[in-house]
Structures are given as structure tokens and as C-alpha cells.
Amino acid sequence: MSNENTLFCANHPQTPTSLRCNRCEKPICTRCAVLTPTGYRCKECVRGQQKIFDTANWYDYPLAVIVAAVLSFIGSQIVPRMGFFALLLAPLAGVIIAETVRALIRRRRSRQLFTFTAAAAAIGSLPSLVSLLVIALAALSQGGLGVLLSLIWNLLYTVMVTTTVYTRLSGIQIGR
Ligand SMILES: [Zn+2]
Ligand SMILES: [Zn+2]
Incomplete structure (x- = not known):
């Protein structure tokens, strides 16, 4: 067909193209072109679309972050002590945190806000994790390693006593 049908990019007049933004x-x-779930769109349209989805107010950020961190901290004081049930309760705690934040920000949304909220939940769970790690390291340096060493000495004792008794009784003399 002819060159009359050839399109040129709106942003790059020298570049021929066959694509059109499916919105404008x-x-x-x-x-x-930006590939979106609904097809190719120009950057301006994608940006406009994101603005519609991003409805969070500035105060939603501190609100969501503080609430998520505090709830996650409270959960970290309870859930890990439940042993096996932590496998069920940890996701439940996540749901409770997410729904509480969602209710507080009145369903306003922003991808960045959700990232911050998840990060806040992670940070809220850190104090109990870190304190436990300190306790574990202390136990290892005080008693834990000692237990391991005494285990090695016991093992060595068993092996040496057994071989010595055996060689003595069987009359095999080593090193003569
Ligand atoms: Zn272009
Ligand atoms: Zn467009």
C-alpha cells in the first residue's frame, strides 16, 4: 500500500510506526509505547491513569506506617510464642494489619503507600527478632558452645576408652 498510511510517532516525527495509543x-x-494490561498506551496516558489510582493523602503515609509498625510489633510479641500455630497466626496477623490500615485510610490507595505499609510491618517485627537473636547468640557463647565442646570431649573419651581397652586386652601394643 502507500506511504500515506505510514504513521509517525507523535514524540519522534522521524520514526515511522504502526502503533497507536489505544486510549488517545x-x-x-x-x-x-507502554504495554499495559489493556494494550499499548502512550506515556502520558499511563501517567494520567496512575494519578487516578493514586488517591492517597499525605497523612495516609504516617498513619499507615505507624499503625502497621505498632500492630506488627504487638503481633511479634504474641505469635512466635504459639509455636506451630504461628504458621497459621502470622498470615492472620498480616491480614489484620492490612485491613486495619485499609479501614483507616478509607480505601484510598497508592502503590507506594502499600510498599511503605509492608515495610513498616517488617520493621515492627524486628525488635523481637533482634532481641531473640541476641539471646540466642548469648546462649551460644555462654552455654551452647560449652555443651558442644563437652559433647566432643565425651565422644573422644568413648572412642579412646574403647580402643585402649580393646588393644590392651587383645595384646596388640601400639608404638613398640
Ligand atoms: Zn516515539
Ligand atoms: Zn495516549
């Missing part, structure tokens, strides 16, 4: 119908080249 502007011709776009492969450099300008």
Missing part, C-alpha cells in the same frame, strides 16, 4: 489514538513508536 496518538501514533507512538516502540520507544514511547
Whole structure:
């Protein structure tokens, strides 16, 4: 067919293209096209779309972060002590934190806000994890390693006593 049908990118007039933004119908080249779940779109339309989805207010950030961190901290004081049930209770705690934050921000949304909230939940769980790690390291340096060493001495004793008794009785003399 003819060159009349050839489109040129709206942002790059030298670049021929066959793509159009499926929202504003502007011709776009492969450099300008963004693949979205609904097809190719220009960057301007994608940005506009994100603004619609990003409805969080500035105060939603400190609110979500503080609430998630505090709830996660409280959960970290309870859930790990439940032993096996922690496998069930930890996801439940996550759901409770997420739903509490969602209710507080009144279903306003922002991907960044969700990332911050998850990070806050992780940070909230850190104090109990770190304190436990300190206790574990202390136990290892005080008693834990000693137990391991006495285990080695016991093992060595068993091996030496057994071989010595055996060689003595059987009359095999080593080193003569
Ligand atoms: Zn567009
Ligand atoms: Zn372009």
C-alpha cells in the first residue's frame, strides 16, 4: 500500500510506526509505547491513569506506617510464642494489619503507600527478632558452645576408652 498510511510517532516525527495509543489514538513508536494490561498506551496516558489510582493523602503515609509498625510489633510479641500455630497466626496477623490500615485510610490507595505499609510491618517485627537473636547468640557463647565442646570431649573419651581397652586386652601394643 502507500506511504500515506505510514504513521509517525507523535514524540519522534522521524520514526515511522504502526502503533497507536489505544486510549488517545496518538501514533507512538516502540520507544514511547507502554504495554499495559489493556494494550499499548502512550506515556502520558499511563501517567494520567496512575494519578487516578493514586488517591492517597499525605497523612495516609504516617498513619499507615505507624499503625502497621505498632500492630506488627504487638503481633511479634504474641505469635512466635504459639509455636506451630504461628504458621497459621502470622498470615492472620498480616491480614489484620492490612485491613486495619485499609479501614483507616478509607480505601484510598497508592502503590507506594502499600510498599511503605509492608515495610513498616517488617520493621515492627524486628525488635523481637533482634532481641531473640541476641539471646540466642548469648546462649551460644555462654552455654551452647560449652555443651558442644563437652559433647566432643565425651565422644573422644568413648572412642579412646574403647580402643585402649580393646588393644590392651587383645595384646596388640601400639608404638613398640
Ligand atoms: Zn495516549
Ligand atoms: Zn516515539
